[in-house]
Amino acid sequence: xxxxxxxxxxxxxxxxxxxxxxxxxxxxxxxxxxxxxxxxxxxxxxxxxxxxxxxxxxxxxxxxxxxxxxxxxxxxxxxxxxxxxxxxxxxxxxxxxxxxxxxxxxxxxxxxxxxxxxxxxxxxxxxxxxxxxxxxxxxxxxxxxxxxxxxxxxxxxxxxxxxxxxxxxxxxxxxxxxxxxxxxxxxxxxxxxxxxxxxxxxxxxxxxxxxxxxxxxxxxxxxxxxxxxxxxxxxxxxxxxxxxxxxxxxxxxxxxxxxxxxxxxxxxxxxxxxxxxxxxxxxxxxxxxxxxxxxxxxxxxxxxxxxxxxxxxxxxxxxxxxxxxxxxxxxxxxxxxxxxxxxxxxxxxxxxxxxxxxxxxxxxxxxxxxxxxxxxxxxxxxxxxxxxxxxxxxx
Numbered sequence: 217x218x219x220x221x222x223x224x225x226x227x228x229x230x231x232x233x234x235x236x237x238x239x240x241x242x243x244x245x246x247x248x249x250x251x252x253x254x255x256x257x258x259x260x261x262x263x264x265x266x267x268x269x270x271x272x273x274x275x276x277x278x279x280x281x282x283x284x285x286x287x288x289x290x291x292x293x294x295x296x297x298x299x300x301x302x303x304x305x306x307x308x309x310x311x312x313x314x315x316x317x318x319x320x321x322x323x324x325x326x327x328x329x330x331x332x333x334x335x336x337x338x339x340x341x342x343x344x345x346x347x348x349x350x351x352x353x354x355x356x357x358x359x360x361x362x363x364x365x366x367x368x369x370x371x372x373x374x375x376x377x378x379x380x381x382x383x384x385x386x387x388x389x390x391x392x393x394x395x396x397x398x399x400x401x402x403x404x405x406x407x408x409x410x411x412x413x414x415x416x417x418x419x420x421x422x423x424x425x426x427x428x429x430x431x432x433x434x435x436x437x438x439x440x441x442x443x444x445x446x447x448x449x450x451x452x453x454x455x456x457x458x459x460x461x462x463x464x465x466x467x468x469x470x471x472x473x474x475x476x477x478x479x480x481x482x483x484x485x486x487x488x489x490x491x492x493x494x495x496x497x498x499x500x501x502x503x504x505x506x507x508x509x510x511x512x513x514x515x516x517x518x519x520x521x522x523x524x525x526x527x528x529x530x531x532x533x534x535x536x537x538x539x540x541x542x543x544x545x546x547x548x549x550x551x552x553x554x555x556x557x558x559x560x561x562x563x564x565x566x567x568x569x570x571x572x573x574x575x576x577x578x579x580x581x582x583x584x585x586x587x588x589x590x591x592x593x594x595x596x597x598x599x600x601x602x603x604x605x606x607x608x609x610x611x
Contacts, residue, residue, distance in 0.1 A: 257435070331362070353395075
């Protein structure tokens with residue numbers, strides 16, 4: 217299958233993957249392969265390429281079907297549907313309005329070899345099996361169905377704050393980074409800002425009445441260049457991980473020791489979500505496991521803290537899990553000591569913590585957690601991150 221093999225690509229150049237040991241293949245549960253077309257913005261040609269590949273697979277005898285595709289009325293994209301079979305969508309009634317969503321049960325019953333699933337970050341209508349389309353894709357993979365999908369780089373969860381700060385855009389629909397980084401193949405459709413703007417002017421992306429607004433706001437040269445760099449960097453990281461794995465296998469070297477990362481969570485600061493996204497990016501770059509650790513002090517028992525703070529803590533725990541962290545709750549009176557002890561027990565090499573904004577009186581009464589964490593940092597490094605309270609959206 218062309219979509220298998222654990223490879224990543226930049227500009228269409230794909231790194232090959234060495235044959236896996238037969239015993240490990242026997243022991244693995246049979247699961248579908250995932251291929252992701254990633255782009256910097258709408259109009260880069262992700263859906264077009266996905267449909268084109270579907271037709272190529274079909275001509276080569278592969279049973280490829282459309283699970284869900286959004287052509288947005290683009291003529292060139294519509295033309296690529298050609299003879300591809302499409303599984304009818306399900307009608308979902310929500311608040312008196314009937315909407316359509318991808319029919320997971322219908323696709324599983326059809327049992328294709330490959331399903332084409334557009335817009336990975338899409339949020340499903342309430343009443344469907346899953347809240348998000350990326351969860352639908354995971355279900356298809358678990359059922360042994362290979363999936364080709366599309367996503368724009370700004371929808372990666374860990375980039376949410378970066379997009380907010382650099383572009384001034386709040387992205388509501390996101391995909392956990394691990395969904396993309398665990399894909400068997402990631403293809404970046406690279407296009408310059410100038411060429412993408414030209415496609416927009418030619419009416420190949422949005423209807424004519426939306427073009428002036430798009431050019432003046434999101435589709436500026438600066439924004440598109442930033443997004444292009446982010447997409448290239450994302451796929452470059454995937455290529456590096458694949459290349460290292462190939463070399464390791466060819467040389468017969470054991471897997472390298474993993475540098476574990478720990479991010480210290482707090483129950484109250486509004487910047488905890490941004491700190492988690494920063495930690496996720498760092499862990500992704502280092503290809504390392506990471507922990508999100510919350511230390512509950514006697515003053516922060518669920519029956520004592522404010523309901524709003526409790527809800528924010530739960531939201532941040534869910535965000536950490538979606539970003540791929542192993543969430544751990546500890547109990548103790550000394551936050552720094554508890555974190556340090558856990559870090560040493562688990563072989564953590566880097567502790568990431570946010571700079572607190574506590575009053576002088578608070579520090580006088582309780583001491584500085586950050587200072588004690590730095591003083592006790594034996595065997596690991598501490599990265600202090602100063603994240604603005606206004607950074608990012610609420611998780």
